Amino acid sequence: MTKLIIFGGTSEGRKLAEFCAERRIPAAVSVATEYGASLLPAGSLLEIHTGPMDLAAMEKWLDAQAPSLVLDATHPYAAQVTENIREACRRKNLPLLRVLRGEAPRAGSLKAEAAGDPAVVTVDTVSQAAEFLKNRPENVLVTTGSKELGAFMALENWKERVFARVLPVSSVLAGCEKMGFPGSHIFALQGPFSAEMNLAMLKMAGAAWLVTKEAGRAGGFEEKLEAARAAGAGVVVVGRPRKEEGISLEEAFERLKKLEDGSGAKEEAVSAPEPVPSRLLVLAGAGMGTVESMTVEAVEALLRCQAVFGAPRMLQAAGEVFARFGGERRPEMLAEYLPGPVFQWLEAHPECGRAAVLFSGDTGFYSGTAGFLREVGKGKNWEIQILPGISSLSRMAAALGKSWEDAAIASRHGRDWDVRGLAEKSRKVFVLTGGDCRAEQICRELSGLPVTVSVGENLGTGRERIVTGTPEELAGEQFASLAVVWIEEDEQ
Structure with a gap:
């Protein structure tokens, strides 16, 4: 049979890839990350594309692969990716099957009608989950992914209360650190997780609430509910974005078997969807x-x-x-x-x-x-x-009572500027600092020049401070990492 395309990055996509590898069915699998690629089976007939693709990239890739069938097994929350896959297949007149994740039955309700069940609160968005937890002072275990952890920073004492389970990927951990999450509050692990493992994490976090997306059976939804029940914890469930039409993983296996032996009917190409509003x-x-x-x-x-x-x-x-x-x-x-x-x-x-x-x-x-x-x-x-x-330039100039239409402007925030050379050529210079470059460093670079320097930090806040002096006087000061510097040539 001719080549299949599998858009994966999920357990369903991995299982489809394994099915093709075992049966030596030529297939190309697309995953967004190196980590996702590392979970796929190795095989001479299995081609792996790593990295996210927009609509144009998908069309180009489909042209190069010329598949007989496309399977979309991406995450149920990746709605735009699914939309792009569908549109690319429509434009290329290719048959497409959407492989759906099986939904897990919800356990309990807000009133916990079944004895021993946890309270299960259903919300539409992660922000609504955070809003619900604002008036509840207990610890929280968040399992919705690293990209939406920012919503829980709105909780009082969030650094002490919020624990997060994320993928063990360096970029994810760096993002958590950048947001300010303590390392002791991060569980960096790859699932699937048993009910016992979920229970152990709830106990380690001392969590009275578990936040999860309704990710279906493959996402371990039932195991999370079972663990919460055992821990006596409540569950906040973020519902799926929308109801989709498609086939189950088991049905996808059956379609592939029939295509493999030639007994299956040819799948129809994707028809044009209704226009999507901007x-x-x-x-x-x-x-x-x-x-x-x-x-x-x-x-x-x-x-x-x-x-x-x-x-x-x-x-x-x-x-x-x-x-x-x-x-x-x-x-x-x-x-x-x-x-x-x-x-x-x-x-x-x-x-x-x-x-x-x-x-x-x-x-x-x-x-x-x-x-x-x-x-x-x-x-x-x-x-x-x-x-x-x-802008900070406008604010600083106003605070100093200066005009800035004739000022040279530079940024040393992640950039390399010769500020001294700029000050030697220009009567006024404005510099943004940040990163590895601090205001006191710029003052040291200006040492010996006949200029007056003003450094502003925390502009526009109750902690605003503006200090003016010679470069030598200000070189010994300590300023905030994000500060601005106004340099003006001394009057002769």
Whole structure:
């Protein structure tokens, strides 16, 4: 038979790949990560593609493979990926089967009607799960994945209360560390997990609540409920995004057997779907990271969003916006600000039609906005709205009573600039610091020049501090890692 395509990254995809390897059925398997590839069987007739693909990349890959059948065995929450697979198959006139994960029956209810069952609370989103837990002071074990841990940072004493189970991947662990999760609160393990293993983790965490997605049998949903029942813990279940049509894993095996021996009917190509409406992504400058320094336009846009992304400091500001003006509304809050992770989450949550990414300062001043615009240019179905903010340059110049239209501007945040050379050529220089470069280091580089230096830290907050002096005077100071430097030539 001719080659099959399997879009995997799940236990169902792995089992389909194993089935093909055992029966020597030529197949190409697509997984998003190296870790997913490492779980697949080795075989001369099994070709593995590693790395995420957008719609254009899928079309190109399908052209190269020319398969007789495509199987979509991606995760039930990866809705945008499934949509892209379907559209690519439609454009290439290829037959497609969606392989569904078997749903596990839900145990209990909020009232725990069956004796001994845990309370099971069902919510639609991870943010709703976090909101439910805000008024419950007990420890929590979160098993919904690393990408949505940011929502639980809104809980009081979250560093002491929240424990997370994540994949044992270096990038995932680095992300947890960046968010501030203590290493002792991270279970870095690969499933599947037995009820006994889940119970052991609940006990180690001292958790009274378990947060899980309704991931079906393959996702260990039943084992989690059994463990929670044994521990006397409550369960907060994030429901599936939508009901899908497709076939079970067992039915997929039967289809492959029939195709292998030639007894199966030819699958029909994918028909055209109904047009998908575009969704709105707001890229907003948050000024100094306080509600007071945001524009009214940015605040109003946030209040209409279902999900907000940004660095932890930006999410704190967004949380304050909703606390003051949002009433009972609380969107998903996710500590991501790079295009890849943001679009990956949005693709997995098609129910989110309006989202925002918050950047410090202004969207056009050393901002991450450009990266998002490049991604949208690759065919993502998002309408973009850019809302500018107050830049640190504007704030610093105003605080000093200076004009800045004639200032040279540089950033040493992850960039290499010869600030001394710039100061020798320009009467005014503004520099952003960050990363390995601190303000006191720049002052040391300026030593001996006839200039006056002003360093501003925590601009626009109650901890704002601006210090002015010679480079030599300020070289011995200690400033915050994110500071700005104003350099001005002394009057002759």
